[in-house]
Amino acid sequence: DIQMTQSPSSLSASVGDRVTITCRASQSISRYLNWYQQKPGKAPKLLIYAASSLYSGVPSRFSGSGSATHFTLTISSLQREDFATYYCQETDTMPYTFGQGTKLEIK
Amino acid sequence: QVQLVQSGSELKKPGASVKVSCKTSGDTLSKYAMNWVRQAPGQGLEWMGWINTKTGNPTYAQGFRGRFVFSLDTSVSTAYLQINSLKPGDTAVYYCATSISGWSMFDPWGQGTLVTVSS
Numbered sequence: 001d002i003q004m005t006q007s008p009s010s011l012s013a014s015v016g017d018r019v020t021i022t023c024r025a026s027q028s029i030s031r032y033l034n035w036y037q038q039k040p041g042k043a044p045k046l047l048i049y050a051a052s053s054l055y056s057g058v059p060s061r062f063s064g065s066g067s068a069t070h071f072t073l074t075i076s077s078l079q080r081e082d083f084a085t086y087y088c089q090e091t092d093t094m095p096y097t098f099g100q101g102t103k104l105e106i107k
Numbered sequence: 108q109v110q111l112v113q114s115g116s117e118l119k120k121p122g123a124s125v126k127v128s129c130k131t132s133g134d135t136l137s138k139y140a141m142n143w144v145r146q147a148p149g150q151g152l153e154w155m156g157w158i159n160t161k162t163g164n165p166t167y168a169q170g171f172r173g174r175f176v177f178s179l180d181t182s183v184s185t186a187y188l189q190i191n192s193l194k195p196g197d198t199a200v201y202y203c204a205t206s207i208s209g210w211s212m213f214d215p216w217g218q219g220t221l222v223t224v225s226s
Contacts, residue, residue, distance in 0.1 A: 001169075011155065034212040036152075042165055043219050049212035064184040086153055091211035095168040096142075 002026050002090050006099035012107040021073045023088035028068040032092035039084045040063045080089045109134040111203055111217035118223045119193050127188040127220045129203035139205035141186045147199045157159050179202045
């Protein structure tokens with residue numbers, strides 16, 4: 001199975017900050033990498049698919065990059081509503097595995 | 108676009124069974140794959156497997172073979188997750204989520220169903 005490792009596991013930041021979350025795959029997954037945002041008590045929401053494609057309706061302050069084994073999610077200027085947990089997921093090979101999550105908290 | 112609505116929370120005793128439903132609307136179910144994802148309390152997301160909505164063939168991830176059953180009722184556009192011989196460790200929120208072949212990203216997701224297993 002492919003292992004997905006996110007870093008950091010948690011992150012404190014302020015409104016207006018630029019933040020980057022990293023996701024590494026244990027083997028190459030090409031660009032089959034998705035990012036989700038989850039708020040407490042809610043279902044995850046798709047932000048980025050195919051490593052760098054912004055999903056419809058997602059603010060442009062979110063961006064993704066990377067390929068093969070190294071990927072990043074960047075939020076260019078944090079807004080209050082962005083404080084949540086973020087997960088990466090590979091959909092190259094079943095079982096489709098998720099990273100362990102990155103909890104983004106207000107500083 | 109398809110919308111997913113899951114059944115409500117369940118409280119079950121160990122050894123019992125539970126069946127969670129995921130009703131789709133807004134589009135043809137057979138256009139999508141239906142995935143199931145588990146989230147234990149305070150934990151991350153775990154892909155349980157998927158069911159081919161054209162053939163009804165399920166695929167289970169390791170750790171979800173044996174007691175977990177995916178099924179469909181296409182006449183009511185609904186997917187089901189049944190868990191047999193429930194254990195306290197099955198306590199979790201269970202999500203359904205559709206995907207389309209290609210990049211296979213999960214969207215949309217159902218709202219989640221909390222299954223609590225306690226004596």
